[in-house]
Each structure stands twice: as structure tokens, then as C-alpha cells.
Amino acid sequence: MTTPDSPAGLPGFSTRALHAGQDADPATGAVVTPIYQVSTYKQDGVGGLRTGLGTGYEYSRSGNPTRTSLEVQLAALEQGDAAYAFASGLAAEDAVLRALLVPGDHVVIPNDAYGGTYRLVKKVFEPWGVEHTPADLADLDAVRDAVRPGSTRLVWLETPTNPLLTVGDIAAIAEIAHAAGALLVVDNTFATPYLQTPLLLGADLVVHSTTKYAGGHSDVVGGAVVVRDGDDGRGGTLTARIAFHQNAMGAVPGPFDSWLVQRGLKTLxxxxxxxxxxxxxxxxxxxxxxxxxxxxxxxxxxxxxxxxxxxxxxxxxxxxxxxxxxxxxxxxxxxxxxxxxxxxxxxxxxxxxxxxxxxxxxxxxxxxxxxxxxxxxxxxxxxxxxxxxxxxxxxxx
Ligand SMILES: Cc1ncc(COP(=O)(O)O)c(C=O)c1O
Incomplete structure (x- = not known):
């Protein structure tokens, strides 16, 4: 089934929103992914994890079936290789920054980024030795001037921005970032994957405050990172790196919050x-x-x-x-x-x-x-x- 909004020949957007990662519950046939309100799982012998949705469950910080279902749904909507759900948009941003940067690295951020993003970069990462340059990302020359080949590891693009609605050219900025050896992260909170799919335009990672349109009903706080897999520049893959940090840092959403975001996405x-x-x-x-x-x-x-x-x-x-x-x-x-x-x-x-x-x-x-x-x-x-x-x-x- 191919639709105009599915260039890769996937089912249409709403079909993915309603079905990706949401097969009927194997135990009961429930058509809606249940809220697996559980912290730990019985193992069939030491290391004998039971699989569900392609992964073995041992402890709900590492993985929970309701969260996995949301993550598969999110990856399908953004057309990424994998998605990782977080307890808030800022937790998702923090995971990306901590997973991909080390002291001495440099980041380019929009000069009208969401205030919380700026605060995180300025007040948390600057004291840890990460440098940043705010730039007008609507102006490609300003982006070229801001990147420092060799030390810029990330270009952070928010488009449209909060609150000035500034628009940056995702494909052109991806080219500039990649030419300088940097990765492109796009905050897709305002547009949502329904209106814009940055990973298909060259972005490497997408972040979301799922608190907003994804949840859609002002009843949940959440975040997500969606990844187009590739080299993380440090000898591994991007998916492995984000997955490791999601578990190692532990800012994951609970099962009910995951379920609420999943329900919101169905009607996006x-x-x-x-x-x-x-x-x-x-x-x-x-x-x-x-x-x-x-x-x-x-x-x-x-x-x-x-x-x-x-x-x-x-x-x-x-x-x-x-x-x-x-x-x-x-x-x-x-x-x-x-x-x-x-x-x-x-x-x-x-x-x-x-x-x-x-x-x-x-x-x-x-x-x-x-x-x-x-x-x-x-x-x-x-x-x-x-x-x-x-x-x-x-x-x-
Ligand atoms: C564009 C954008 N990105 C990230 C965030 C942070 O998300 P959260 O409030 O879920 O931590 C917000 C919050 O308003 C936002 O508007």
C-alpha cells in the first residue's frame, strides 16, 4: 500500500499511527496495547528473558512493552530506524547532548531556540566544557560561519522555532553540517512528523517534546529521540549510543505516560x-x-x-x-x-x-x-x- 505521504512505499501516515508496534496483545488479544504497569519480569532461568515486540524484558527502565510499542510507533511516523521515549522533551534533548558530546566539542544552536533548550546548553553544558554558538539558522551563510569544522559535533535546528516560528532549511543545513563533520538534530515538536519528516531530508536525529502535539491533550509530559542510524563518530552507531544513554541515564517515561502519548499519536x-x-x-x-x-x-x-x-x-x-x-x-x-x-x-x-x-x-x-x-x-x-x-x-x- 503506497500513499503520497509514504515515499518509502510504507502504509499511509494514519495507518502507521494506528498499527505500527500495536499488534493485538499476544496474551489476551486486547486490540489496544495494554498499560504494562510493572517494574520487573519473571525470567525463565537466569538470562532467559521472554521476548515481546522483538526485545527481551528484564526491568522497566531498560524496556517496558508499552514504551516499546510507543517507540515503534514513533519510529514509523518519523520514518527513522529507531525511537527512544523519554520522561520529557528536555530529558530527550539532554540524552542526545550527553550521548554525542564530550568536553571541548562545539554545538551550533538557533539564536531563537526554545528557551529551555538554550538554558540546557548554556547553563548545564557550558560549565561542562561544551561550547556553543547561537546563529540565525534561517540564513545559510550564518550557519556556514558558525560551524567549526573538526570541533562542531552537532548542529541543532528547531524549525519552526518557538516562539518566533523561524524556518530553517533542513536539507541545506544537513549538507553544511555533514561537510563539517557534524550531525544534524532537528527539534520537530512544532511541525510533528505529520507535517515534516526531517530524517528524510538528511537530518540524523529528531527530538520531540511529546508533551505537545504528539500527546495532544495537555495531559502528559514526555519526550522522544528518533534516529536515522549511522556512524556516531566515536566508533559506534547512533542507535546503540542513544539506546545506551536512555538506559544508563534512566529518564524514561512510565507505562501510563507512554500509553497516553501513543493514544495521542493515533489521531495526529x-x-x-x-x-x-x-x-x-x-x-x-x-x-x-x-x-x-x-x-x-x-x-x-x-x-x-x-x-x-x-x-x-x-x-x-x-x-x-x-x-x-x-x-x-x-x-x-x-x-x-x-x-x-x-x-x-x-x-x-x-x-x-x-x-x-x-x-x-x-x-x-x-x-x-x-x-x-x-x-x-x-x-x-x-x-x-x-x-x-x-x-x-x-x-x-
Ligand atoms: C520546541 C520545544 N522543544 C522542547 C521543549 C521541551 O519539552 P518538555 O517541556 O516536554 O521538556 C519544548 C517545551 O515547550 C518546546 O517547545
Whole structure:
């Protein structure tokens, strides 16, 4: 079965979302992967592990059938060789950084990366001797200038970025990174594998905060790393390296959280289509509003790198940021909405509004990555578009 969104001749996206890693439970026939709420497993003789989903289970930090089922599903959606689930997006990022870097190595990161990513690189890895250069990853010359052949081990790309929606060219940056001997990691949290598949464009690893669109219902915190296998540059393979660190560091999700993310992923395609439909309506409204000075949305023809987004994304997603005339205006919008709930996070079924400067990105205040204080970020949910537009109209006055 081949569909347009399955270039490798795989079943379609939703078919994979519903079936990959989710055969009926061998013990009971349950059609939904059970929540294996268990820490240890009976061994049939010393070292005699029972296999399920292709792996033997001994202890749930090392492996748990519910988590394995999610990992197989995630790998199938991103079209990677293997996926590894984590307890949060930042735990996934930390695992990638610790697995692939040693003191003296250098990383290029976006100059508008998610604040938590920047904080991790700056406050945790810099003291351990890992150097970083924030660069404008929307500008290929800036990426070329930032990489240091021989010492840059990773280029970290987030596209679109949180909260400025900056778009980077995955294929072109992969080429630059590889030419310098570095690996490319893409944070695919905003786009999701439904809208964008970085591993097919040359990226080596994808990271996710599955807390967001993957989970999709604002009820779980999780993360993931998906890998296109290859040389890890230190005499081993990328999959073996990430797998080792997942177990050695132990920041794994529990069975129930794994199950929630898996359930969310089953409906990712239909949710993303509706997120995109609603976002397009909201963008149209915001663009016509006199109190909105600028709308940031990769789908807008005038938006920087719109052509790149159109090439590498199926549609442009459910996240919108916009600028107002002043910080007071931005705060008054955040205070004034009713349907758009004031809150951090994003990618859930319900719409959220926030002030990045004082909320999600407060940790980068005063740094190179500080965001404008007149900025408002919207996570456009699945409510009726007319109601969302009416809510914003009332908040904007
Ligand atoms: C783009 C992006 N990456 C990573 C993270 C971190 O994920 P988590 O909050 O699940 O640790 C976030 C969180 O907002 C994010 O927006």
C-alpha cells in the first residue's frame, strides 16, 4: 500500500499511527496495547528473558512493552530506524547532548531556540566544557560561519522555532553540517512528523517534546529521540549510543505516560489538519486587525523562508505569534481572551495564549535569545474557528 505521504512505499501516515508496534496483545488479544504497569519480569532461568515486540524484558527502565510499542510507533511516523521515549522533551534533548558530546566539542544552536533548550546548553553544558554558538539558522551563510569544522559535533535546528516560528532549511543545513563533520538534530515538536519528516531530508536525529502535539491533550509530559542510524563518530552507531544513554541515564517515561502519548499519536493526522485549518482562519483575522502590527506564521507568503517551509512542510501548523504596539497591548490580549486559556505549553486540543517574554521564554531574558515583549503566542486548538476569531476580536477590542 503506497500513499503520497509514504515515499518509502510504507502504509499511509494514519495507518502507521494506528498499527505500527500495536499488534493485538499476544496474551489476551486486547486490540489496544495494554498499560504494562510493572517494574520487573519473571525470567525463565537466569538470562532467559521472554521476548515481546522483538526485545527481551528484564526491568522497566531498560524496556517496558508499552514504551516499546510507543517507540515503534514513533519510529514509523518519523520514518527513522529507531525511537527512544523519554520522561520529557528536555530529558530527550539532554540524552542526545550527553550521548554525542564530550568536553571541548562545539554545538551550533538557533539564536531563537526554545528557551529551555538554550538554558540546557548554556547553563548545564557550558560549565561542562561544551561550547556553543547561537546563529540565525534561517540564513545559510550564518550557519556556514558558525560551524567549526573538526570541533562542531552537532548542529541543532528547531524549525519552526518557538516562539518566533523561524524556518530553517533542513536539507541545506544537513549538507553544511555533514561537510563539517557534524550531525544534524532537528527539534520537530512544532511541525510533528505529520507535517515534516526531517530524517528524510538528511537530518540524523529528531527530538520531540511529546508533551505537545504528539500527546495532544495537555495531559502528559514526555519526550522522544528518533534516529536515522549511522556512524556516531566515536566508533559506534547512533542507535546503540542513544539506546545506551536512555538506559544508563534512566529518564524514561512510565507505562501510563507512554500509553497516553501513543493514544495521542493515533489521531495526529486528523488533529493537525484541523489545527492548520483553524490557524489559517486566525491568521487571516489577525492580519486585518489594526492593533496587530505583525503576524508570524510560516504559511504567509511574505514570511521569511516561506518558500523553504512550503517545500519541507505539508502545511504550516497550529502555532501563531503576533506582535502588538506595546507590552501593555500584548498583556491585555493575554488577559482578555476567554476561549484561549492563558497558559504555557502548546499543541493540545484546547487553544492557549501566552506572553513568551514573561512566561515560556522568561529564562532567556537578558540573553541574546530574548524575545520581544510585545509578542503574543497562540496555540490554536480544535474549537470552532468562528468562536476562536470572536474571542480574539473581543480581546483585541
Ligand atoms: C520546541 C520545544 N522543544 C522542547 C521543549 C521541551 O519539552 P518538555 O517541556 O516536554 O521538556 C519544548 C517545551 O515547550 C518546546 O517547545
Amino acid at each position: 493526522a486528523v488533529r493537525m489538519e484541523r489545527h492548520c485549518d483553524n490557524a489559517e482562519r486566525v491568521v487571516e483575522f489577525l492580519q486585518s486587525h489594526p492593533r496587530v502590527t505583525k503576524v508570524l506564521y510560516p504559511g504567509l507568503p511574505g514570511f521569511r523562508n516561506h518558500d523553504v517551509a512550503a517545500r519541507q512542510m505539508r502545511r504550516f501548523g497550529g502555532m501563531i505569534s503576533f506582535r502588538t504596539a506595546s507590552v501593555e497591548d500584548a498583556l491585555s490580549v493575554c488577559r482578555g481572551t476567554e476561549l484561549f486559556t492563558l497558559g504555557e505549553s502548546l499543541g493540545g486540543v484546547e487553544s492557549l495564549v501566552e506572553h513568551p517574554g514573561r512566561m515560556t521564554h522568561a529564562s532567556v531574558a537578558g540573553s541574546l535569545l530574548e524575545v520581544p515583549d510585545d509578542l503574543v503566542r497562540l496555540s490554536v486548538g480544535l474549537e470552532d474557528a468562528d468562536d476562536l476569531v470572536a474571542d480574539l476580536a473581543s480581546a483585541l477590542g
